[in-house]
Amino acid sequence: MTPKERLIVALDVNTKERALGLVEKLKAEIKIFKIGSELFTSCGPSIVEEAVNAGAKIFLDLKFHDIPNTVRKAAIAATRLGVFIFNVHALGGSDMMKRAAEAAADEARRLKIAKPKIIAVTVLTSMDENSLKKIGINDNMEKQVLKLAKLAKDASLDGVVASPSEVRLIRRELGEEFIIVTPGVRPEWAAANDQKRVMTPKEAIDNGADFIVVGRPIIEASNPVIAARKIVEEINGST
Numbered sequence: 001m002t003p004k005e006r007l008i009v010a011l012d013v014n015t016k017e018r019a020l021g022l023v024e025k026l027k028a029e030i031k032i033f034k035i036g037s038e039l040f041t042s043c044g045p046s047i048v049e050e051a052v053n054a055g056a057k058i059f060l061d062l063k064f065h066d067i068p069n070t071v072r073k074a075a076i077a078a079t080r081l082g083v084f085i086f087n088v089h090a091l092g093g094s095d096m097m098k099r100a101a102e103a104a105a106d107e108a109r110r111l112k113i114a115k116p117k118i119i120a121v122t123v124l125t126s127m128d129e130n131s132l133k134k135i136g137i138n139d140n141m142e143k144q145v146l147k148l149a150k151l152a153k154d155a156s157l158d159g160v161v162a163s164p165s166e167v168r169l170i171r172r173e174l175g176e177e178f179i180i181v182t183p184g185v186r187p188e189w190a191a192a193n194d195q196k197r198v199m200t201p202k203e204a205i206d207n208g209a210d211f212i213v214v215g216r217p218i219i220e221a222s223n224p225v226i227a228a229r230k231i232v233e234e235i236n237g238s239t
């Protein structure tokens with residue numbers, strides 16, 4: 001993978017014009033764009049189709065979490081939209097993840113397109129051990145993250161979303177082939193915003209992340225193209 005292919009830009013805006021404007025502006029620098037709940041709920045699935053038609057690879061970040069049959073059908077719909085990656089909550093359980101993986105593979109085969117990569121959210125990075133306890137989970141954070149990452153791998157998922165502080169552990173325990181996508185990444189020149197435990201792009205990649213997700217330091221920059229270029233250069237300097 002080239003450094004350009006490792007950077008995912010979060011399209012955290014709520015109109016089609018702004019989202020597609022960013023894709024047009026950045027597509028020479030960036031290959032993958034993340035569409036999350038806000039943009040998807042504001043604009044509907046056509047935003048995914050239009051971004052794909054504009055040449056973007058899409059990470060559909062809707063974190064499916066429902067009964068297996070419902071997530072299976074959502075996986076088919078995401079595959080039909082032609083996304084490159086989509087995600088589910090590992091807390092939905094093994095059966096839910098297996099059904100999503102099987103359905104996406106079957107649908108991609110039927111349509112003769114590449115199967116989307118399916119990754120799992122383990123524990124949201126907004127949660128700490130105290131909030132885990134409140135929902136009845138008494139394991140420490142590392143144990144819980146690792147348990148859910150293993151469950152995802154055993155269910156044939158392709159990887160996980162992981163905070164910078166978890167990347168090294170997951171890479172060590174789950175091997176080189178397992179995809180790790182890491183948000184909470186900040187170049188030294190950018191503000192942390194509300195991200196608490198940040199790492200630089202170089203640190204995240206050196207620790208074992210395959211892809212990093214960056215939103216505000218690029219989309220709110222006075223010149224998003226230059227900001228994206230600087231981050232790609234920083235990834236390029238990783239070992």
Ligand code: C5P
Nearest residue numbers: 010012124125183184195213214215216
């Ligand atoms: O602007 P910023 O770089 O903080 O955006 C990070 C993106 O990654 C946002 O879309 C956010 O929702 C997402 N994300 C995250 N932490 C997670 C999962 C997703 O910041 N654990």
